[in-house]
Amino acid sequence: MASSESDGERPPARPLRSPMSNMTREVEKPRPVVELDEIDRKLLFLLADDPRASQRQLAREVGMSPPAVGERIARLERQRVIRGYTTIVDWSALGYPGLVYIPMTLATDAVLSEILTELRDIAELTELVVVTGSFDMIARFRIRDHAHLQALLLDRIWPIRGLQRIETFLSLGEVVRERSVRELLEGSLTIEPDSDDDE
Numbered sequence: 001m002a003s004s005e006s007d008g009e010r011p012p013a014r015p016l017r018s019p020m021s022n023m024t025r026e027v028e029k030p031r032p033v034v035e036l037d038e039i040d041r042k043l044l045f046l047l048a049d050d051p052r053a054s055q056r057q058l059a060r061e062v063g064m065s066p067p068a069v070g071e072r073i074a075r076l077e078r079q080r081v082i083r084g085y086t087t088i089v090d091w092s093a094l095g096y097p098g099l100v101y102i103p104m105t106l107a108t109d110a111v112l113s114e115i116l117t118e119l120r121d122i123a124e125l126t127e128l129v130v131v132t133g134s135f136d137m138i139a140r141f142r143i144r145d146h147a148h149l150q151a152l153l154l155d156r157i158w159p160i161r162g163l164q165r166i167e168t169f170l171s172l173g174e175v176v177r178e179r180s181v182r183e184l185l186e187g188s189l190t191i192e193p194d195s196d197d198d199e
Contacts, residue, residue, distance in 0.1 A: 009136050017108050019110040019162065021114035026116060027130055029166040039064065041185055044081070048182035053127055091142055096124075098143035102157065103135035112161025118160045124152060135167075 036044075042062050045051055055066040055073070062069065076082045091097060105113065119125055119139060127140040143149045149170070157166065 010116065011087040018108065019106045019112040019115075020130075022112045023130055027113070032080050036081070040072065040081075041078065043076070045075075045182055045185045047082070047085075048185070054124050093199075095144055097148065098145065099140050099152065099174075100143055100149060100152075101130070101138055101143065101169040101171070103138045103167050103169070104163055105134070105165040106136050107162050107164040110164070112162075115162050116159055118156075122152070124148075 012173075038150055039062050041059060041090065046058055055069045058073075059066040059069045073082065091099075106112070116128075119128060122141070124141040124143060125139055126142055129138055131138050140150060143152060147166075153168065157163070
């Protein structure tokens, strides 16, 4: 005779899915590769070197008219090859000389959206990536000093519900900084990267 729920038996519970299974909605998807010609690459190279360069300066460097250069740059922006123009700051000069990496593992009953919301609300968070291996994510934070790290851990990170395990890796200093677009493109250009305007 088949058992029923009235017999007091429950059907076996379905296994919980990993909270990381919801990460597909959060991770930025890779964009299709955009075909770039030599002039596009040269413009990206020059803009990476000086984002404030005028269209007239850029036109002189690539041998085109300023309006043609403006159209090229507008096309690169529409294709999201150029996603914005930024300022590189010295974090130490701003009072944040410390860099800490915190790998994290999520508990099986964690609510991913809540964890991400709490992490994104931490102003010192500069990067959050999903990784393979024994951790689920690695966060990078800028800190002022030991007391700041202590407050960050005790008041902001440890209370986040659903974090099963974290570790703290304190940077002792940078050896190789993040490569710039200029450095990556330099090897692929046949146009001379520097012109002699000083003569």
